[in-house]
Amino acid sequence: MADATDDIDKLYEFGERLNDAKDKSEHRQDYEGIIAAANGSVKAKQLAAQLIPKFVKFFPELAEQALDQHLNLIEDHELGVRVQAIRGLPLFCKDTPEQLTKIVDILGQLLIAGENVERDAVHKALMTVLRQDVKTSLTALFKHIGSIEDQSAEDFSTWDSIRKKVLLFLRDKVFPLKTELLVPQELMERHITTLVKQNLQDVTAAEFKMFMDFLKSLSLFGHKAPAERIQELVEIIEGQADLDAQFNVSDADHIQRFISCLSMTFPFFQKGCIRAQSSSTI
Incomplete structure (x- = not known):
């Protein structure tokens, strides 16, 4: 018990010296002491989980060692230690x-x-x-x-x-x-659209609908969007429908995805936004 209290007292000392120091990089030994204390008692681990990330920027040469030790805290058996480490x-x-x-x-x-x-x-x-x-x-x-x-x-x-x-x-x-x-708006909406398009290979019908609902909510594809952007959405739907693949009536997810894709295209037909190539395909 005395050893655990001593460890915590030392941690407070290390932290106070680093807080007060004008040039914190001169107190490498204190920071190394904080990293080492992460192997101590539960309370020492919780305090170390606060101090390790707080001062890591002043010791770039110890950053990798500090992060490794912090990740050990994230895997600790004590919930309070894990939560404190995650927050840091x-x-x-x-x-x-x-x-x-x-x-x-x-x-x-x-x-x-x-x-x-x-x-x-x-x-x-x-x-x-x-x-x-x-x-x-x-x-x-x-x-x-x-x-x-x-x-x-x-x-x-x-x-x-x-x-x-x-x-x-x-x-x-x-x-x-x-x-x-998503700021700046147009740049970031385009970036997340690209990320979505790159990660549609193995989505379920429900996941695809979630992504499409999100894309349609963006200003990039809003009611004032030019026809070519609406066409971009339609082409995403066409790609997901996989119209060139052999239709498998025993594949429930394939059928659900196909029906979902068809229903997604109807509003675009009504608005007359789909080029002839797309309308003849779907």
């Missing part, structure tokens, strides 16, 4: 943008966390990094949606669980805030 992750890329893709990738994997408070911490951390750099963050998140063919059999179950959680996060947290997050 955005600080690792706040002043070092080259780390942002890695942090988003880690947070994306953590979306499958089982405890509500843990998942909530992941959601908030992801929203923080999205607001730091929405373009890079979205690109990293969409990598979790990619092709099934890229996954090995033993990794498929975990990958599929993460993929579904990422899709839910995009639908529930990102898409409703598109006006706030």
Whole structure:
């Protein structure tokens, strides 16, 4: 018990010296002490989870070691330690943008966390990094949606669980805030449209409808959009319908996707927005 108290007292000392120092980089030994303390008691781990990301920017030569230790805290058996460590992750890329893709990738994997408070911490951390750099963050998140063919059999179950959680996060947290997050508007709406188009290979009918509803909500494809942009949407639907493939009546998802694609094109027919090639195809 005395050793645990001593560890916490030392952590407070390290933190206070770093807080007060004008040139924090001269206190490398204190920061190394904070990293080492992450192997201590539960309370020491929780305090280290606050201090490691807080001061990491002043010690770039220790950044990799600090992140590795912090990731150990994220895998700790104590929920309070994990939550505190998750909350600190955005600080690792706040002043070092080259780390942002890695942090988003880690947070994306953590979306499958089982405890509500843990998942909530992941959601908030992801929203923080999205607001730091929405373009890079979205690109990293969409990598979790990619092709099934890229996954090995033993990794498929975990990958599929993460993929579904990422899709839910995009639908529930990102898409409703598109006006706030997608800035500058035209540039970022085009970027997320490209990301969606690149990741439609293995979506279900319901997932495809979710993406199409989102794209149609963008100003890029709004009621004032030129005909060529509406045509772009129609071509996305055509590609998903896979009209050149042999129709398999025993494939329920294929049928559902085909019917869904047909229903999506009707409004465009009514508006007369589809070129002759598209109307003859569908």
